[in-house]
Amino acid sequence: MPYKTSQMLDRELKKGSAELLILSLVEDQPRHGYDIGSLIEQRSKGALRFNVASLYPLLYRLEKRGWIQGRWVEKAGQRRRRYYRLTAEGKKVLAAQRDSWREFVEAINRITGLEHA
Amino acid sequence: MPYKTSQMLDRELKKGSAELLILSLVEDQPRHGYDIGSLIEQRSKGALRFNVASLYPLLYRLEKRGWIQGRWVEKAGQRRRRYYRLTAEGKKVLAAQRDSWREFVEAINRITGLEHA
DNA sequence: AAGTCTTATATGGCATAGCGATATATTATT
DNA sequence: AATAATATATCGCTATGCCATATAAGACTT
Numbered sequence: 001m002p003y004k005t006s007q008m009l010d011r012e013l014k015k016g017s018a019e020l021l022i023l024s025l026v027e028d029q030p031r032h033g034y035d036i037g038s039l040i041e042q043r044s045k046g047a048l049r050f051n052v053a054s055l056y057p058l059l060y061r062l063e064k065r066g067w068i069q070g071r072w073v074e075k076a077g078q079r080r081r082r083y084y085r086l087t088a089e090g091k092k093v094l095a096a097q098r099d100s101w102r103e104f105v106e107a108i109n110r111i112t113g114l115e116h117a
Numbered sequence: 118m119p120y121k122t123s124q125m126l127d128r129e130l131k132k133g134s135a136e137l138l139i140l141s142l143v144e145d146q147p148r149h150g151y152d153i154g155s156l157i158e159q160r161s162k163g164a165l166r167f168n169v170a171s172l173y174p175l176l177y178r179l180e181k182r183g184w185i186q187g188r189w190v191e192k193a194g195q196r197r198r199r200y201y202r203l204t205a206e207g208k209k210v211l212a213a214q215r216d217s218w219r220e221f222v223e224a225i226n227r228i229t230g231l232e233h234a
Numbered sequence: 235a236a237g238t239c240t241t242a243t244a245t246g247g248c249a250t251a252g253c254g255a256t257a258t259a260t261t262a263t264t
Numbered sequence: 265a266a267t268a269a270t271a272t273a274t275c276g277c278t279a280t281g282c283c284a285t286a287t288a289a290g291a292c293t294t
């Protein structure tokens with residue numbers, strides 16, 4: 001696998017939090033970019049917001065890596081949308097990233113004295 | 118349209134996780150850079166490691182902002198060390214960053230479905 | 235019909251954070 | 265004498281995220 005699993009702040013982890021969000025959101029059903037951006041804002045109650053200039057390039061990267069797969073959908077009465085679904089490899093990556101995230105949060109909490117948080 | 122009170126991943130948060138670590142570690146007692154780096158590695162059980170090429174510049178930034186204050190300490194039998202202590206302003210920032218961190222983690226967990234993990 | 239809002243995707247250019255690599259200097263260990 | 269560990273420092277690179285801007289189409293307002 002081209003992506004190492006244990007690096008500083010896991011290297012992947014900084015990106016990881018952003019990737020984790022997207023991979024999670026397309027886990028159960030395919031979603032398009034704008035939908036993903038809106039969901040992140042809604043579900044975080046406005047605490048997190050994804051700028052489109054980060055979001056779309058990230059989607060392209062994830063697709064290029066084969067973790068998600070997009071397809072154009074055109075319907076009458078709406079603008080064309082690109083729906084992304086999670087691939088088999090994406091599922092594995094998502095599972096690994098969830099573990100990484102958990103470990104990361106625990107480590108930070110342990111060090112900063114927030115372990116009960 | 119309500120103005121967004123928080124940037125994407127809060128802008129402060131990406132830096133935040135790194136800054137939070139350092140500010141937390143110098144909260145109770147002054148510490149020098151190498152010590153901070155070692156503590157992060159130890160207490161995270163190796164999960165987190167801070168490269169010196171990130172750590173030292175970050176210390177300089179934090180000092181420049183007035184959140185920590187460093188002073189050189191020279192003792193016989195050891196190399197010179199620069200000990201950093203948390204300033205009054207640093208304390209406020211630390212408190213705010215702890216809140217931010219908690220909010221961030223909750224938001225990610227909510228979105229990624231890790232709340233009952 | 236015109237104007238604006240919301241949806242939806244796209245990208246150039248900039249700022250900055252983190253890191254590999256490398257450097258220096260002192261003390262401890264082999 | 266050689267190597268390791270401690271301790272600080274910085275160059276140059278890459279990646280990430282953002283602002284600003286662009287395009288395009290439907291929905292709503294006047």
